[in-house]
Amino acid sequence: xxxxxxxxxxxxxxxxxxxxxxxxxxxxxxxxxxxxxxxxxxxxxxxxxxxxxxxxxxxxxxxxxxxxxxxxxxxxxxx
Amino acid sequence: xxxxxxxxxxxxxxxxxxxxxxxxxxxxxxxxxxxxxxxxxxxxxxxxxxxxxxxxxxxxxxxxxxxxxxxxxxxxxxxxxxxxxxxxxxxxxxxxxxxxxxxxxxxxxxxxxxxxxxxxxxxxxxxxxxxxxxxxxxxxxxxxxxxxxxxxxxxxxxxxxxxxxxxxxxxxxxxxxxxxxxxxxxxxxxxxxxxxxxxxxxxxxxxxxxxxxxxxxxxxxxxxxxxxxxxxxxxxxxxxxxxxxxxxxxxxxxx
Ligand code: SF4
Ligand code: SF4
Ligand code: SF4
Numbered sequence: 001x002x003x004x005x006x007x008x009x010x011x012x013x014x015x016x017x018x019x020x021x022x023x024x025x026x027x028x029x030x031x032x033x034x035x036x037x038x039x040x041x042x043x044x045x046x047x048x049x050x051x052x053x054x055x056x057x058x059x060x061x062x063x064x065x066x067x068x069x070x071x072x073x074x075x076x077x078x079x
Numbered sequence: 080x081x082x083x084x085x086x087x088x089x090x091x092x093x094x095x096x097x098x099x100x101x102x103x104x105x106x107x108x109x110x111x112x113x114x115x116x117x118x119x120x121x122x123x124x125x126x127x128x129x130x131x132x133x134x135x136x137x138x139x140x141x142x143x144x145x146x147x148x149x150x151x152x153x154x155x156x157x158x159x160x161x162x163x164x165x166x167x168x169x170x171x172x173x174x175x176x177x178x179x180x181x182x183x184x185x186x187x188x189x190x191x192x193x194x195x196x197x198x199x200x201x202x203x204x205x206x207x208x209x210x211x212x213x214x215x216x217x218x219x220x221x222x223x224x225x226x227x228x229x230x231x232x233x234x235x236x237x238x239x240x241x242x243x244x245x246x247x248x249x250x251x252x253x254x255x256x257x258x259x260x261x262x263x264x265x266x267x268x269x270x271x272x273x274x275x276x277x278x279x280x281x282x283x284x285x286x287x288x289x290x291x292x293x294x295x296x297x298x299x300x301x302x303x304x305x306x307x308x309x310x311x312x313x314x315x316x317x318x319x320x321x322x323x324x325x326x327x328x329x330x331x332x333x334x
Contacts, residue, residue, distance in 0.1 A: 039225035043255035046222075056257045059220045067222070069257075 002031040007041075008066065015041045016048050023054070028075035031057065035068055042067040111148045112138045139176040142313070144183045144303070147171040148200075152189035159189035160250055160266065161206035166292050174299060180310035180319075184275075185299065187268075191249045196274075198282045201316040202299055203271040207248035207289065209264045214238055216260035223252035223261065265289045270298055272332070273317030281317050286329050301332045 005022045007015050019034060026032060036042045046056055049071050058070040113135075118126050127137055138146045147170045150156065152163030167187045174185070185202040186195040197203020219237040231245035232252060239252070248269075253261040267289035274283025287298065302316070305328065310319045320328045 039222055039255075043222060043226055046257045047254065050257070059218075059222060059257045061221055061225075 002033050002070070004033045004035070006035045007045075008035055008037040010036075010041075011038075012041055012044055016045050019045055019049070023071075023073050026073045028073055030073050031070055032073065033068060033070050035062075035066060037065055037067070039067060042069065045069060046071075110138070110146065112146060142179055142181050144174045144177040144179060144185070146175055148184070148186040148195050150188045150192075150194040152187070152206075156189065158192060158249075159206075160208055161187075161189045161268070163187040163189035163195070163204075163206065166204065166268075166295070169292065170296065170299060173296065174303065177303060179303065179306055181313050181315050183303075183306070183316060191247045191269075197269075197271045199274045199276045199280065200271070200283065201273065201275065202302060203274060203283055204268040204295055205271065206267070207269050208250040208253065208266040209246075209248055209289070210241065210250060210253050210261045211264040212239065212241070213260050213262060216258050217256075218258055218260075220257065222257065223255050226251050226255040267291050268295055270295065272302065272328070273315075273320045275315050275317055283317065284320075284325060286325075287333060298332055301334065305331045 003022070003026060005019065007018060010018065015036060019032075023032060034045065036045065042059070046059055046069055049069070050056060053074045055072040055074055056069060057072050058068070060068055062068050115126070130136065147167040149163040149167035151159070152161060153159040164187075167185075170185055170187070177183075183202075184200040185204075186197055186200045187204045187206075188195045188197050189206045191205060191207055193203075193205050195203075197205040217238050219234070221234050221239070224232040224234050224239050228251070229245045229247050229249075231242045231247075232239040233242070234240075250261075250263075253259075253263065268291075269285055270287040270290055271283035272286045273281065275281055287294075290298065306316055306319060309323060310316070314322075
Protein backbone atom coordinates (compact mmCIF):
# COMPACT_ATOMS: atom_id res chain seq x y z
CA UNK A 1 0.00 0.00 0.00
CA UNK A 2 1.41 3.43 -0.82
CA UNK A 3 1.57 6.06 1.85
CA UNK A 4 0.33 9.56 1.08
CA UNK A 5 1.67 12.92 2.18
CA UNK A 6 -0.44 15.99 1.46
CA UNK A 7 1.75 19.09 1.29
CA UNK A 8 -0.77 21.41 -0.32
CA UNK A 9 -0.52 24.81 1.32
CA UNK A 10 3.05 24.17 2.52
CA UNK A 11 5.97 26.28 1.29
CA UNK A 12 9.69 25.63 0.82
CA UNK A 13 11.63 24.50 2.78
CA UNK A 14 8.88 22.81 4.84
CA UNK A 15 7.78 20.86 1.79
CA UNK A 16 11.07 18.98 1.69
CA UNK A 17 11.58 18.88 5.45
CA UNK A 18 8.20 17.17 5.91
CA UNK A 19 8.92 14.85 2.99
CA UNK A 20 12.19 13.81 4.58
CA UNK A 21 10.63 13.22 7.99
CA UNK A 22 7.91 11.10 6.47
CA UNK A 23 10.37 9.07 4.41
CA UNK A 24 12.32 8.26 7.56
CA UNK A 25 9.28 6.38 8.86
CA UNK A 26 9.14 4.19 5.75
CA UNK A 27 11.06 1.05 4.92
CA UNK A 28 13.47 0.98 2.03
CA UNK A 29 11.63 0.06 -1.17
CA UNK A 30 8.30 1.49 0.02
CA UNK A 31 6.47 4.11 -2.07
CA UNK A 32 5.27 7.52 -0.96
CA UNK A 33 2.77 9.65 -2.87
CA UNK A 34 3.26 13.38 -2.31
CA UNK A 35 0.76 16.10 -3.22
CA UNK A 36 1.85 19.71 -3.75
CA UNK A 37 0.12 22.79 -5.10
CA UNK A 38 3.10 24.62 -6.58
CA UNK A 39 5.25 23.66 -9.56
CA UNK A 40 8.45 25.24 -8.19
CA UNK A 41 8.05 23.32 -4.92
CA UNK A 42 7.36 20.17 -6.92
CA UNK A 43 10.58 20.66 -8.89
CA UNK A 44 12.57 21.37 -5.72
CA UNK A 45 11.21 18.38 -3.84
CA UNK A 46 11.74 15.96 -6.72
CA UNK A 47 15.26 17.28 -7.33
CA UNK A 48 16.15 16.95 -3.64
CA UNK A 49 14.70 13.44 -3.50
CA UNK A 50 16.75 12.37 -6.50
CA UNK A 51 19.92 13.90 -5.14
CA UNK A 52 19.41 11.87 -1.96
CA UNK A 53 19.22 8.72 -4.03
CA UNK A 54 15.47 8.05 -4.04
CA UNK A 55 13.68 7.08 -7.21
CA UNK A 56 10.90 9.15 -8.78
CA UNK A 57 8.39 6.59 -10.08
CA UNK A 58 5.89 9.11 -11.39
CA UNK A 59 5.34 12.84 -11.51
CA UNK A 60 2.23 14.42 -12.97
CA UNK A 61 -0.26 17.24 -12.78
CA UNK A 62 -3.62 16.37 -11.30
CA UNK A 63 -6.57 18.66 -11.84
CA UNK A 64 -6.31 22.29 -10.76
CA UNK A 65 -2.70 23.20 -9.97
CA UNK A 66 -2.06 20.04 -7.97
CA UNK A 67 1.11 18.08 -8.57
CA UNK A 68 1.68 14.50 -7.54
CA UNK A 69 5.04 12.83 -7.03
CA UNK A 70 5.37 9.10 -6.43
CA UNK A 71 8.75 8.27 -4.95
CA UNK A 72 10.34 4.98 -3.95
CA UNK A 73 12.48 5.15 -0.86
CA UNK A 74 16.03 3.97 -1.39
CA UNK A 75 18.25 3.38 1.59
CA UNK A 76 21.44 5.16 0.69
CA UNK A 77 24.81 3.86 1.54
CA UNK A 78 26.54 6.86 3.05
CA UNK A 79 30.05 5.44 2.92
CA UNK B 80 34.86 38.21 1.64
CA UNK B 81 34.61 38.67 5.37
CA UNK B 82 36.01 41.52 7.40
CA UNK B 83 37.99 39.21 9.65
CA UNK B 84 41.23 38.93 7.63
CA UNK B 85 41.30 42.69 7.54
CA UNK B 86 40.52 43.16 11.21
CA UNK B 87 43.34 40.78 12.16
CA UNK B 88 45.79 42.32 9.79
CA UNK B 89 45.50 46.05 9.93
CA UNK B 90 46.38 47.78 13.18
CA UNK B 91 45.92 51.10 11.41
CA UNK B 92 42.18 50.52 11.27
CA UNK B 93 41.95 48.51 14.45
CA UNK B 94 43.21 51.40 16.49
CA UNK B 95 40.21 53.47 15.45
CA UNK B 96 37.32 53.63 17.89
CA UNK B 97 34.46 51.68 16.35
CA UNK B 98 31.98 54.46 17.05
CA UNK B 99 34.03 56.74 14.82
CA UNK B 100 32.93 56.71 11.18
CA UNK B 101 36.30 55.24 10.34
CA UNK B 102 35.88 51.51 10.84
CA UNK B 103 36.16 49.31 7.77
CA UNK B 104 32.83 49.20 6.02
CA UNK B 105 31.21 48.07 2.85
CA UNK B 106 30.16 51.21 1.06
CA UNK B 107 27.05 49.43 -0.15
CA UNK B 108 27.79 50.35 -3.74
CA UNK B 109 28.36 48.08 -6.68
CA UNK B 110 32.16 48.00 -6.53
CA UNK B 111 32.12 45.21 -3.93
CA UNK B 112 35.13 46.64 -2.13
CA UNK B 113 35.80 47.39 1.51
CA UNK B 114 36.19 51.08 2.21
CA UNK B 115 38.43 52.19 5.06
CA UNK B 116 38.20 55.91 5.64
CA UNK B 117 40.28 58.05 7.99
CA UNK B 118 43.65 56.41 7.44
CA UNK B 119 46.36 59.04 7.78
CA UNK B 120 48.36 59.77 4.61
CA UNK B 121 51.65 58.80 6.21
CA UNK B 122 50.19 55.48 7.37
CA UNK B 123 48.89 54.39 3.98
CA UNK B 124 52.00 52.45 3.05
CA UNK B 125 51.95 50.58 6.37
CA UNK B 126 48.24 49.83 5.94
CA UNK B 127 48.89 48.56 2.43
CA UNK B 128 51.48 46.13 3.78
CA UNK B 129 49.16 44.92 6.53
CA UNK B 130 46.42 44.33 3.99
CA UNK B 131 48.77 42.46 1.67
CA UNK B 132 49.56 40.15 4.58
CA UNK B 133 45.85 39.30 4.71
CA UNK B 134 45.69 38.70 0.96
CA UNK B 135 43.93 41.97 0.20
CA UNK B 136 45.13 44.52 -2.33
CA UNK B 137 44.20 48.15 -2.77
CA UNK B 138 41.51 48.64 -5.43
CA UNK B 139 42.50 50.66 -8.49
CA UNK B 140 40.79 54.00 -8.98
CA UNK B 141 40.93 56.74 -11.61
CA UNK B 142 41.13 55.95 -15.33
CA UNK B 143 41.92 52.31 -14.83
CA UNK B 144 40.55 48.81 -15.18
CA UNK B 145 38.70 48.51 -11.88
CA UNK B 146 38.44 45.56 -9.55
CA UNK B 147 36.27 42.93 -11.24
CA UNK B 148 32.97 42.18 -9.49
CA UNK B 149 30.90 39.00 -9.58
CA UNK B 150 27.71 37.48 -8.29
CA UNK B 151 28.11 34.58 -5.79
CA UNK B 152 27.74 31.92 -8.52
CA UNK B 153 28.61 28.25 -8.04
CA UNK B 154 28.48 26.62 -5.57
CA UNK B 155 26.68 29.24 -3.44
CA UNK B 156 23.67 30.17 -5.53
CA UNK B 157 21.39 27.36 -6.59
CA UNK B 158 20.56 29.06 -9.87
CA UNK B 159 24.20 29.38 -10.85
CA UNK B 160 25.40 27.92 -14.13
CA UNK B 161 29.08 28.87 -13.74
CA UNK B 162 31.81 29.69 -11.26
CA UNK B 163 31.55 33.45 -11.69
CA UNK B 164 33.95 34.19 -8.82
CA UNK B 165 36.84 32.22 -10.24
CA UNK B 166 36.41 33.75 -13.72
CA UNK B 167 36.25 37.22 -12.15
CA UNK B 168 39.47 36.53 -10.24
CA UNK B 169 41.16 35.40 -13.45
CA UNK B 170 40.11 38.62 -15.23
CA UNK B 171 41.15 40.69 -12.24
CA UNK B 172 44.60 39.14 -12.03
CA UNK B 173 45.32 39.89 -15.66
CA UNK B 174 43.74 43.30 -16.25
CA UNK B 175 43.03 45.07 -12.98
CA UNK B 176 44.87 48.39 -12.70
CA UNK B 177 45.56 48.86 -16.43
CA UNK B 178 45.77 52.55 -17.30
CA UNK B 179 43.05 53.45 -19.84
CA UNK B 180 41.33 56.56 -21.26
CA UNK B 181 38.71 56.39 -18.49
CA UNK B 182 37.39 54.08 -15.82
CA UNK B 183 36.58 50.59 -16.98
CA UNK B 184 34.41 48.11 -15.08
CA UNK B 185 33.94 44.41 -15.62
CA UNK B 186 31.67 41.90 -13.95
CA UNK B 187 30.62 38.26 -14.14
CA UNK B 188 27.13 36.88 -13.41
CA UNK B 189 26.51 33.15 -13.28
CA UNK B 190 23.00 33.08 -14.80
CA UNK B 191 20.62 35.30 -16.79
CA UNK B 192 19.26 36.80 -13.55
CA UNK B 193 22.30 39.04 -13.98
CA UNK B 194 22.61 40.02 -10.31
CA UNK B 195 25.95 41.80 -10.74
CA UNK B 196 24.45 43.79 -13.64
CA UNK B 197 26.59 42.84 -16.65
CA UNK B 198 24.62 45.28 -18.83
CA UNK B 199 25.83 48.21 -16.70
CA UNK B 200 29.54 47.49 -17.03
CA UNK B 201 32.06 48.26 -19.77
CA UNK B 202 32.35 44.48 -20.15
CA UNK B 203 29.82 42.15 -18.59
CA UNK B 204 29.66 38.38 -18.71
CA UNK B 205 26.45 36.49 -18.06
CA UNK B 206 26.34 32.69 -18.05
CA UNK B 207 23.64 31.00 -20.12
CA UNK B 208 22.57 27.56 -21.25
CA UNK B 209 20.66 26.68 -24.38
CA UNK B 210 18.48 23.65 -23.71
CA UNK B 211 17.38 20.92 -26.10
CA UNK B 212 15.09 18.03 -25.38
CA UNK B 213 15.69 14.34 -25.74
CA UNK B 214 12.12 13.41 -26.48
CA UNK B 215 12.61 9.74 -25.57
CA UNK B 216 13.52 10.66 -22.00
CA UNK B 217 10.47 12.89 -21.53
CA UNK B 218 7.46 11.42 -19.76
CA UNK B 219 5.27 14.39 -20.59
CA UNK B 220 4.58 15.52 -17.03
CA UNK B 221 4.50 19.19 -18.05
CA UNK B 222 6.43 20.40 -15.01
CA UNK B 223 9.02 22.28 -17.10
CA UNK B 224 6.19 24.01 -19.00
CA UNK B 225 4.79 25.29 -15.73
CA UNK B 226 8.23 26.21 -14.38
CA UNK B 227 9.36 28.29 -17.37
CA UNK B 228 8.61 31.87 -16.41
CA UNK B 229 9.08 33.10 -19.97
CA UNK B 230 6.26 30.99 -21.40
CA UNK B 231 8.81 29.62 -23.83
CA UNK B 232 7.44 26.08 -23.52
CA UNK B 233 4.09 24.61 -24.52
CA UNK B 234 2.96 21.01 -24.42
CA UNK B 235 2.37 19.70 -27.90
CA UNK B 236 1.37 16.08 -28.44
CA UNK B 237 2.28 15.46 -24.82
CA UNK B 238 5.84 16.84 -25.10
CA UNK B 239 7.16 20.34 -24.46
CA UNK B 240 7.97 22.45 -27.49
CA UNK B 241 10.54 25.24 -27.16
CA UNK B 242 9.98 28.71 -28.58
CA UNK B 243 13.56 29.94 -28.88
CA UNK B 244 12.51 33.55 -29.36
CA UNK B 245 11.12 33.62 -25.80
CA UNK B 246 13.83 31.56 -24.11
CA UNK B 247 16.23 33.53 -21.88
CA UNK B 248 18.63 30.55 -21.51
CA UNK B 249 18.19 30.20 -17.75
CA UNK B 250 18.10 26.37 -17.55
CA UNK B 251 15.16 26.33 -15.12
CA UNK B 252 13.53 23.70 -17.33
CA UNK B 253 16.64 21.50 -17.15
CA UNK B 254 16.80 21.79 -13.41
CA UNK B 255 13.14 20.95 -12.93
CA UNK B 256 12.90 17.86 -15.11
CA UNK B 257 12.54 14.64 -13.08
CA UNK B 258 13.93 12.51 -15.92
CA UNK B 259 16.76 14.77 -17.16
CA UNK B 260 15.15 15.01 -20.57
CA UNK B 261 16.56 18.52 -21.10
CA UNK B 262 20.22 18.63 -22.04
CA UNK B 263 22.57 21.52 -22.68
CA UNK B 264 23.01 22.19 -26.36
CA UNK B 265 25.42 25.07 -25.79
CA UNK B 266 26.61 26.80 -22.69
CA UNK B 267 28.90 29.70 -21.95
CA UNK B 268 28.86 33.41 -21.29
CA UNK B 269 26.94 36.10 -23.13
CA UNK B 270 29.15 39.19 -23.44
CA UNK B 271 27.84 42.74 -23.05
CA UNK B 272 29.96 45.77 -23.94
CA UNK B 273 29.76 49.49 -23.37
CA UNK B 274 27.34 49.71 -20.48
CA UNK B 275 27.66 52.18 -17.62
CA UNK B 276 25.80 53.72 -14.76
CA UNK B 277 26.08 57.23 -13.31
CA UNK B 278 24.87 60.51 -14.75
CA UNK B 279 24.12 59.13 -18.18
CA UNK B 280 23.41 55.44 -17.76
CA UNK B 281 23.45 53.29 -20.85
CA UNK B 282 22.86 49.59 -21.29
CA UNK B 283 25.67 47.55 -22.71
CA UNK B 284 24.96 45.75 -25.94
CA UNK B 285 25.30 42.02 -26.33
CA UNK B 286 28.24 41.37 -28.65
CA UNK B 287 28.77 37.62 -28.28
CA UNK B 288 27.07 34.47 -27.03
CA UNK B 289 28.26 31.23 -25.44
CA UNK B 290 31.93 32.13 -25.10
CA UNK B 291 34.18 30.19 -22.74
CA UNK B 292 36.60 31.79 -20.29
CA UNK B 293 39.52 31.70 -22.70
CA UNK B 294 37.54 33.40 -25.45
CA UNK B 295 36.25 35.88 -22.88
CA UNK B 296 39.80 36.83 -21.87
CA UNK B 297 40.66 37.31 -25.54
CA UNK B 298 37.62 39.56 -26.07
CA UNK B 299 38.66 41.75 -23.11
CA UNK B 300 42.21 41.95 -24.43
CA UNK B 301 41.06 43.08 -27.89
CA UNK B 302 38.54 45.44 -26.37
CA UNK B 303 41.27 47.14 -24.34
CA UNK B 304 43.58 47.30 -27.38
CA UNK B 305 40.79 49.01 -29.31
CA UNK B 306 40.03 51.35 -26.42
CA UNK B 307 43.67 52.33 -26.00
CA UNK B 308 44.09 52.90 -29.71
CA UNK B 309 40.90 54.88 -30.42
CA UNK B 310 39.55 56.14 -27.11
CA UNK B 311 39.93 59.82 -26.27
CA UNK B 312 40.91 60.90 -22.81
CA UNK B 313 37.90 60.66 -20.45
CA UNK B 314 35.80 58.85 -23.03
CA UNK B 315 33.98 55.82 -21.65
CA UNK B 316 33.96 52.67 -23.74
CA UNK B 317 30.25 52.99 -24.54
CA UNK B 318 30.75 56.53 -25.86
CA UNK B 319 33.65 55.33 -28.00
CA UNK B 320 31.50 52.54 -29.44
CA UNK B 321 28.78 55.03 -30.30
CA UNK B 322 31.32 57.39 -31.87
CA UNK B 323 33.07 54.87 -34.12
CA UNK B 324 30.08 52.61 -34.68
CA UNK B 325 29.29 49.26 -33.15
CA UNK B 326 30.08 47.32 -36.33
CA UNK B 327 33.63 48.56 -36.40
CA UNK B 328 34.02 47.86 -32.68
CA UNK B 329 32.60 44.36 -32.98
CA UNK B 330 34.76 43.57 -36.00
CA UNK B 331 37.88 44.55 -34.06
CA UNK B 332 36.93 42.76 -30.86
CA UNK B 333 35.44 39.56 -32.24
CA UNK B 334 37.62 39.24 -35.38
S1 SF4 C 1 23.16 36.01 -11.28
FE1 SF4 C 1 22.16 34.02 -11.06
S2 SF4 C 1 23.77 32.72 -10.19
FE2 SF4 C 1 24.40 34.85 -9.84
S3 SF4 C 1 23.60 35.33 -7.80
FE3 SF4 C 1 22.08 36.02 -9.30
S4 SF4 C 1 20.66 34.29 -9.41
FE4 SF4 C 1 22.54 33.50 -8.49
S1 SF4 D 1 15.95 27.87 -20.44
FE1 SF4 D 1 14.60 29.07 -19.08
S2 SF4 D 1 13.47 30.40 -20.50
FE2 SF4 D 1 14.40 28.80 -21.75
S3 SF4 D 1 12.81 27.25 -21.91
FE3 SF4 D 1 14.08 26.68 -20.17
S4 SF4 D 1 13.07 27.58 -18.41
FE4 SF4 D 1 12.22 28.59 -20.22
S1 SF4 E 1 9.76 18.15 -16.95
FE1 SF4 E 1 10.91 16.68 -18.17
S2 SF4 E 1 9.59 14.89 -18.27
FE2 SF4 E 1 8.30 16.58 -17.62
S3 SF4 E 1 7.46 17.40 -19.54
FE3 SF4 E 1 9.30 18.57 -19.09
S4 SF4 E 1 10.89 17.48 -20.24
FE4 SF4 E 1 9.17 16.09 -20.10
